[in-house]
Each structure stands twice: as C-alpha cells, then as structure tokens.
Amino acid sequence: MTLVELTAFHADIVVELHRTSFEENWSAKAFAELITLPASFGFLALKDDQPVGFILCQGDAIEAEIITIATHPAARRTGIAGQLVTNIGTKTQRLFLEVAEDNPAALAFYTQFGFTKVGRRKNYYKHHNRDDVDALVMEKSF
Structure with missing residues (x-):
C-alpha cells in the first residue's frame, strides 16, 4: 500500500470513498x-494504484482533529485505516475525533489504536429516519 499526501486533485476520489x-x-x-x-x-x-481509503485532518504539529476517515468496503479490516491513523502521527503530536456512540466497529477500532474518551457531544449526529446520536470525543497522543 502507498500513502500520498491529500490534495484538492483528489477531491473526486475521496467523495466516492466517503459516500461508501x-x-x-x-x-x-x-x-x-x-x-x-x-x-x-x-x-x-492506494493499493495496486487504486484508491482504498483516506484521512483528512485539520490542525497543526501540536494537535489536530480527524475531520473524516473512510476505507472502501472491499478493503475494510485490512489495516488501511490503522496505517492512515498511524501516519498522521508524523504530522501532529495529539489527535482528536468525534465518533457516534452507536458505532461499535469504529469505537473498537479507535480504542485498539490508543484513543481514549475525553468528552461527549449530545445529539451531535443528526439522522433523517432515526433518533439523533451522541458523539464521543476521543483523543490520542503520539
């Protein structure tokens, strides 16, 4: 797998990955x-020159926040998201994120990679056909 710096050139690619x-x-x-x-x-x-995942963050060398991260469904559970998160550690010392409390797969993933819960945002995720969901704020230091 190859990781390349995200640029605006990749916008059409990441929109499709995000949609999945x-x-x-x-x-x-x-x-x-x-x-x-x-x-x-x-x-x-990229795996075999095909996009399989991405991570987008905002922040600086001290602390940053994951804005979004996605892995193509066919490439999930292959270590791609873990490599993306680990590589972000080369850019910042401390990383934050919000994750829906009703997303056990994401919570297990983030916990496995050393994130800990540091807060909660009530009704953060708004859904069209179901109840709103709290976001758990998680943090990891590199």
Missing part, C-alpha cells in the same frame, strides 16, 4: 475547499 462509508454525502467542491484550507492535511491510501 457515510449517510451524509459531501460534494467534491466541499472536499476540495476543506483540503486546501491552510490547516488541513491528510493522506490517500
């Missing part, structure tokens, strides 16, 4: 704008 993982879809324009913000950074994961 989340209910709420973002546009390529929104991704391009986020990626080009001065405090944004991330990586695109």
Whole structure:
C-alpha cells in the first residue's frame, strides 16, 4: 500500500470513498475547499494504484482533529485505516475525533489504536429516519 499526501486533485476520489462509508454525502467542491484550507492535511491510501481509503485532518504539529476517515468496503479490516491513523502521527503530536456512540466497529477500532474518551457531544449526529446520536470525543497522543 502507498500513502500520498491529500490534495484538492483528489477531491473526486475521496467523495466516492466517503459516500461508501457515510449517510451524509459531501460534494467534491466541499472536499476540495476543506483540503486546501491552510490547516488541513491528510493522506490517500492506494493499493495496486487504486484508491482504498483516506484521512483528512485539520490542525497543526501540536494537535489536530480527524475531520473524516473512510476505507472502501472491499478493503475494510485490512489495516488501511490503522496505517492512515498511524501516519498522521508524523504530522501532529495529539489527535482528536468525534465518533457516534452507536458505532461499535469504529469505537473498537479507535480504542485498539490508543484513543481514549475525553468528552461527549449530545445529539451531535443528526439522522433523517432515526433518533439523533451522541458523539464521543476521543483523543490520542503520539
């Protein structure tokens, strides 16, 4: 697997990867704008020259937040997300994220990679056909 620095050029690719993982879809324009913000950074994961995952963060060398991370469904549970998170540690010392409390797979993944719960955001995730869900705020130091 190869990791490349995320650029606005990758917006169309990451919008498709994101769509396979989340209910709420973002546009390529929104991704391009986020990626080009001065405090944004991330990586695109390629396997056999095909995009299989990405991570987008905002912050600096001291602390940052994962804005979004996604792995293509066919490539899940192969270590891609773990490599993306681990590689972010080369860019920052402390990493934060929000995760839906009703997402046991994501919670298990983040816990496995050393994230700990540091807070809660009530009704953070708004859903169209079901109740809103709290977000757990998690943190990891590298």
